[in-house]
Amino acid sequence: MIDKISPSTAAALEDVRDGSTVMIGGFGGAGQPNELIDALIEQGARDLTIVNNNAGNGETGLAALLKTGRVRKIICSFPRQVDSQIFDGLYRSGQLELELVPQGNLAERIRAAGAGIGGFFTPTGYGTDLAKGKETREIDGRMYVLEAPIHADLALIKAERGDRWGNLVYRKTARNFGPIMAMAAKVTVASVHDIVALGELDPEAIVTPGIFVQRVVRVPRTATGPAGFRQVA
């Protein structure tokens, strides 16, 4: 019987190696798998490359992982936010390498890895500092930049519901990078709030088919909190 359910977040992450590239889902707080990040901190792997849209908010989740000093490099599109103080400090002191990628290129580079694409030409970023040194090509009168896929050893994503085959559905805009990161990593671990029996997820509405997911772990439902913007009192 195929059963991808892990008994705990610790069990799901027991074999993470030093030097791994780890994709972490989420856009700000929405879709950030905090319980899995906590388990990765506990597990202790070092010299990590992290792929995320942002670079942590406040002191928890991805910010807490950065604070451990075990992240060598982060690949992201929008590190600087009102509550990115942990990243800001590490970056300014030269302790964290940053690869800044336009958000759509980040998404497509992740998708390309999962889809077996060796690279693609995109108009985004052409003529800007973020395309410096990259191959360009004119196609049908428009200029494009060659971008490479981003592969990962591990993806940590947050979904809403899953089953023992690894099929997943998400919740609202917390979906964001989950489906494409699941495709791009050798091992994808998904946290879910509900584990349901096979057949309970509507096959017409499954967002991530289980082939892209290796481990599913249930975590208690907690409300997603605000992150990444200045709250007006």
Place this chain on the structure above:
Amino acid sequence: MQKLTRDQMAARVARDIPEGSYVNLGIGLPTLVANHLPKEREIFLHSENGLLGMGPAPAAGAEDYDLINAGKQPVTLLPGGAYFHHADSFAMMRGGHLDICVLGAFQVSVRGDLANWHTGGADAIPAVGGAMDLAIGAKRTFVMMEHLTKGGESKIVERCSYPLTGIGCVSRIYTDLAVIDVTPQGLRLVEAVDGLAHAELERLTGVPLLT
């Protein structure tokens, strides 16, 4: 001569967004445009983190931080709205499916080059987000900004001195002084605020404005 307020600028941009448009409103000043879209006009607001059919902010106490916009603020979804993942969302942008994108800017050049993501300061932490995808993706890219910097310098320039976001991507510029089209012949004045003569606007702007 009376400069437009931020809300008056937003109302002016809203006038140019027709029924049935798919629109992305950038972070900052452009988000004000949503407040001025007439209720009887059906317009689809896209937010690049993964939703189409974005509605207004929720009532106090009803915030759901799994339902946020690109500025990470809580929003709502209209009936008929949809969620999708990031690669699909940016395909909507890069693939030319959006009709209009409204962006803020540091500078716009006479050729429609846009600089809005980075001041280039040596100690500034860079962050680009979806700016470069938005700039080049939509069928039309509108820029909405104050005409002059706080120091009185024109933000419409011969050549951008800040790092570029996109080349030749801006189609129309809305400022607190004027509406200006970017055309192959150069910048063309569409309208200026009451009491501002063409010659004076051109002097303030520092580049030729066709009429």
